[in-house]
Amino acid sequence: MASLLFYALSAIAVLCALGVVISRNPMQSVLNLLGSFVAVAAIYLLAGFQFLAAAQILVYxxxxxxxxxxxxxxLNLTDREESQSVWMGLFNGRILGSLAVFAGLTVSGLIAANGNFAPVDTISHDGNLDNMTLLAEVLFSKYMLPFEAASLLLLATLVGVMLLAKRERNGERHGAQLSSQDGGSEA
Amino acid sequence: MNVPTEHLLILAGILFSLGALGFLLRSNLIVILASVELMLNAANLTFLAGARSHSSVGPLNLDGPIFALFVILVAACEAALGLALVIAFYRQKQSVDIEAAAELKG
Structure with a gap:
């Protein structure tokens, strides 16, 4: 049953990934990406990595x-959509995305109905593999330095994104804008 | 889930190749970023497959999940920075097509 679910979720993830690549509309690409992420999160859950599944859902x-x-x-990019064939309609993000969400909910429902949050036939040591206490112990001892570096990376990203996305004021130039403002006029 | 590790790795490989394909073939910056996310996701899947197979015998191995966690973090940073760059690019070119960025071609 679990392996059947795995193959179904894999099929959804691959189809959604295909949809990301071949969709003409960026919005449909992004919605397909969402479907792929949810399907992969459900696979994590099936494999016994509960915390990773939660992080995948929350962050991705x-x-x-x-x-x-x-x-x-x-940026208003969702325009210029020509008529689609039936097969392209599969990849417009609605069908596959809702399928992925449905499958993810089914998996979490099945696992919750099982009574324990450890799937039955994963690696069973004294605890389950993704015991959050164990994960935290490793993260805050062995991986303390990368953890701090990660927080520094987040801070740097925050500053960098604000600098990049800031609207340019009159007469005030920022180093991020390299070419002139009328660069788009040349075709 | 008694699926062999190879199947997890095959799935990760397929997802990664689709992401690489999108990265190379598409010219829309947002789709390119989405393809990068797809590839990072596949890498995560590989880490977890490795952790799963290494933990089946011997002591519990949590390096894989921790690494996957860091990959998720870096992916979030990368998406935020990349999309900020897309916005800055769009402000200059009124387009998100990479064909519009041809000044350095000479």
Whole structure:
């Protein structure tokens, strides 16, 4: 049953990834990407990595997807859609995306209904593999330095993104803008 | 889930190649960034497959999940920076097509 679910989720993830590549509309690409992330998160859950699945949903399917969709909508890129064939319609993000969400919910429901959050036939030591206490112990002892470096990276990203995305004021130039403002006029 | 590790790795390989394909073939900057995310996701899947197979015998191995966690973090940073660059690019060119960025071609 679990392996059947794995293959179904793999098929969804691969189809969604295909949709990312072949969709003409950026919005459909991004929605397909969301479907792929959710399917992969469900695979994590099946494999017994609960915390990774949660992080995948929160960071990938939550934060990163919101950023992508926000930018696509901000730049108003969802236009010029020619008539699609039936097969292209499969990849417009709606069918596959909702399928992925449904499958993810099914997996978490099955695991929750099992009573324990460790899937039955994963690696069973004294605890399960993705015991969050164990993960935290390793993260805050062996990987303390990378953890701090990661926080520094986040801070640097925060500053860099604000600098890059800041609107240019009159007469005030920032180092990020290299070419002149009328660079787009030449075809 | 009694799926062999090879199948997880095959899935990761397929996802990675699709991401690489999108990265190389598409000219829309947003789709390119999405393809990069797809590739990072496939790399994560590989880490977890490795952790799973290494933990099946011997002591518990948590290096894989921790590395996957860091990859997720770097992916978030990369997406934020990349999309900020896309916005800055769009402000200059009114386009998100990489064909518009041809000044250095000479």
């Amino acid at each position: 399917a939550g934060a990163i997807m919101v950023l992508f969709i926000f930018v696509v909508m901000l």
